Amino acid sequence: MSKGLVSVITPCYNTGHILSRLFDSLLSQTYSDIEVIAVNDGSTDDTSEVIESYVQRFEEKGYRLVNLYQENQGMAVAINNAMKLIKGEYLVWPDSDDYYAADDAIEKMVASLATASSEFAVVRTLRRVVDEVTMEEMYVSGGSSKPQEDRSLFDDCLFIRNGFYFCAGAYMVRTDALREMTSMDIYTHKDAGQNWQILLPLLWKYRCLTIKEVLYNVVARKDSHSRDCLGYERKLARVEVYELTLLNTLDRIKTMPDSQIKEYKFQVGLKYLKERLELAYSYRKRADFIVWYRNLAKKQKTGLTSLMRLRYFAVKVHAERLLDFFISIKHRII
Secondary structure (H helix, E strand, O other), X not given: OEEEEEEEEEEEOOOOOOHHHHXXXXXXXXXXXXXXXXXXXXXOOOHHHHHHHHHHHHHHHXXXXXXXXXXXXXXXXXXXXXXXXXXXXXXXXXXXXXXXXXXXXXXXXXXXHHHOOOOEEEEEEEEEEEEOOOOOEEEEEOOOOOOOOOOOHHHHHHHOOOOOOOOHHHEEEEHHHHHHHOOOOXXXXXXXXXXXXXXXXXXXXXXXXXXXXXXXXXXXXXXXXXXXXXXXXXXXXXXXXXXXHHHHHHHOOOOOOHHHXXXXXXHHHHHHHHHHHHHHHHOOOHHHHHHHHHHHHHHOHHHOOHHHHHHHHHHHOOOHHHHHHHHHHHHHHO
């Protein structure tokens, strides 16, 4: 590990037309010690050529840029392959279609961790979401409804609550702490997310700093919202991947007691069982809804809300639309 060095991992898939935004934002950084591992995930466009065109410019800046190619296997495999090459004391993993919003972004993140007590291994910043076409600000988000001194960010991250947010480039972590808490490889399903797998092991033991400045821009691309248009089977498969990702990550946290892992796995199972229930109801998959409702009732009777019970009755008598109508009328009155 090279002291002070920041390792940047960015998986790239067919982002040749927009990759320069991220690279240019890295080249403009005031921080002097950066290495970039750009993983070309089997792109069919000019991504590889774009990466190569920047190698000399990074060298002239005093940075290192590695163009790492792999057959198309997804972001998780790309992260794993890059993890084998990193040498930095700190790690960031921005998406290749986003970019840093300030020239001193990395410098400020490093300074926050370098001057913090050993209790801290994660720092995050606010993020600005910009429109893909106009590049104008849509909104700013980040932080949490809880103060950074609160040690329950692990649960907030696990269950995505209390304002916890995922934004790859808006986080920086200490690599020594990451190696201490988990193996340096992640669950490699093609649709598995890397943020949970990097952050959860660290947040089990360490605390997170928050820089109340916008240091990272997220580009809201039209195709990035395509998952909202997925059909029932695809959404159901995504729920399964999310659940498996969390279960796998919990198993890899080195210092978590077995009893705690078991309890968290139970809670994760409940969370995604409820999500399957919601999906089945939304898509009028009556057989699935009934099976999952009964499964949930066996696992946690107290977890059945009045709305779930009403929906179960409505599904049994094929009256879902009538129930939804009465609920909508109630909301209008309220």
